[in-house]
Amino acid sequence: MARTERNFIKGVMNKSVDERLLPNGEYRDAMNVRLGSTEQSEIGSVENSKGNLPLTTLSYGGQPLSAAAQCIGAVEDGARETIYWFVHDSTNPVSPTGKVDLVVSFNVLTSALVYHIVSTSVLNFNPTYLITGVNVIDDLLFWTDDFNAPRRINTTTSYPAPIAGVDQITNKTLNVIVQPPIAAPTIQLYNQPSQENYIETRFVSFAYRYKYADGEYSALSQFSDIAFEPEDYVIDTSNYLNGGMVNQFNSVLVSFNAGGDDVVGVDLCFKFCDDSIVRVIEKYDKSLTGWPANSTQTISFSNSKIYTVLGGNEILRLYDNVPRYAKAQTIMGNRLMYGNYVDGYNLIDANGNKCDIDFVAE
Numbered sequence: 001m002a003r004t005e006r007n008f009i010k011g012v013m014n015k016s017v018d019e020r021l022l023p024n025g026e027y028r029d030a031m032n033v034r035l036g037s038t039e040q041s042e043i044g045s046v047e048n049s050k051g052n053l054p055l056t057t058l059s060y061g062g063q064p065l066s067a068a069a070q071c072i073g074a075v076e077d078g079a080r081e082t083i084y085w086f087v088h089d090s091t092n093p094v095s096p097t098g099k100v101d102l103v104v105s106f107n108v109l110t111s112a113l114v115y116h117i118v119s120t121s122v123l124n125f126n127p128t129y130l131i132t133g134v135n136v137i138d139d140l141l142f143w144t145d146d147f148n149a150p151r152r153i154n155t156t157t158s159y160p161a162p163i164a165g166v167d168q169i170t171n172k173t174l175n176v177i178v179q180p181p182i183a184a185p186t187i188q189l190y191n192q193p194s195q196e197n198y199i200e201t202r203f204v205s206f207a208y209r210y211k212y213a214d215g216e217y218s219a220l221s222q223f224s225d226i227a228f229e230p231e232d233y234v235i236d237t238s239n240y241l242n243g244g245m246v247n248q249f250n251s252v253l254v255s256f257n258a259g260g261d262d263v264v265g266v267d268l269c270f271k272f273c274d275d276s277i278v279r280v281i282e283k284y285d286k287s288l289t290g291w292p293a294n295s296t297q298t299i300s301f302s303n304s305k306i307y308t309v310l311g312g313n314e315i316l317r318l319y320d321n322v323p324r325y326a327k328a329q330t331i332m333g334n335r336l337m338y339g340n341y342v343d344g345y346n347l348i349d350a351n352g353n354k355c356d357i358d359f360v361a362e
Contacts, residue, residue: 061094073131096165133329181221197250211265
């Protein structure tokens with residue numbers, strides 16, 4: 001019995017010629033196939049191309065999402081064979097707000113479905129504002145939708161689900177911007193017995209910064225007053241200098257706010273007034289110190305040991321600049337960058353009128 005073989009090396013679909021006269025290497029019609037080489041087949045073979053098959057189903061409160069649920073953004077993490085996508089369900093019958101927003105992922109190798117964030121109000125997705133700016137950096141997932149502030153989550157962190165339909169997360173949990181200390185530390189000079197005066201002739205001021213859960217650091221707080229109280233005025237006749245211009249105290253009590261629940265550590269810093277180098281007095285881990293949230297802590301400082309220093313640009317980092325809204329987002333030069341954004345606030349009153357700034361300097 002004769003054996004007929006036909007190859008499709010040309011990869012050409014030819015509908016113009018009768019199928020009985022079709023040249024070798026061409027094909028008449030094909031559905032859901034592709035020609036090429038893969039890990040599972042040899043070069044030039046025809047194979048079925050995967051179509052749109054459901055990988056998993058999503059639910060909230062034990063019930064599948066409604067038919068109105070839609071994906072408003074997605075990103076692929078090729079290194080981990082994981083798909084992340086953002087889902088908005090506008091008519092969910094279980095949610096007390098009538099809507100549910102989710103950030104979920106699916107690993108195509110293990111078929112593991114992870115609900116990273118489930119929210120009834122805080123995520124505040126809007127199907128009109130698609131999430132087209134998404135980036136995965138190590139374990140952090142960043143996104144922006146031009147409707148909410150730029151946000152990020154740690155994909156290895158377990159965020160609490162709503163309880164009785166009430167979100168257990170806040171905007172501060174998700175926003176890219178992290179809050180720096182609001183107030184400068186306060187100081188109180190005093191003398192320790194049997195203690196050398198290492199701040200006798202030095203003008204020292206203090207600041208602190210917060211460390212957050214994902215290794216993020218805030219900008220420095222404002223610096224405190226100068227920790228210097230001179231002796232009584234007296235002229236040294238040998239050199240005609242003010243001999244009383246020395247610090248009469250040898251130690252300083254520095255008080256600062258330990259930060260909120262999302263702050264995991266505090267770096268207490270100081271600088272001398274004749275240079276711009278910021279030195280770290282101590283790095284405090286709140287899980288070890290047991291400091292309550294937003295409590296005031298007081299540390300004694302005498303400048304009697306060697307301190308580590310921060311990078312030279314930290315003294316110039318007065319604040320972190322993240323836009324209020326941004327349509328575009330990308331990674332460039334190891335930096336997260338935004339485009340088509342709205343930045344800053346207009347100085348207007350409750351009626352929408354411009355505020356007149358009136359102040360007196362003294």
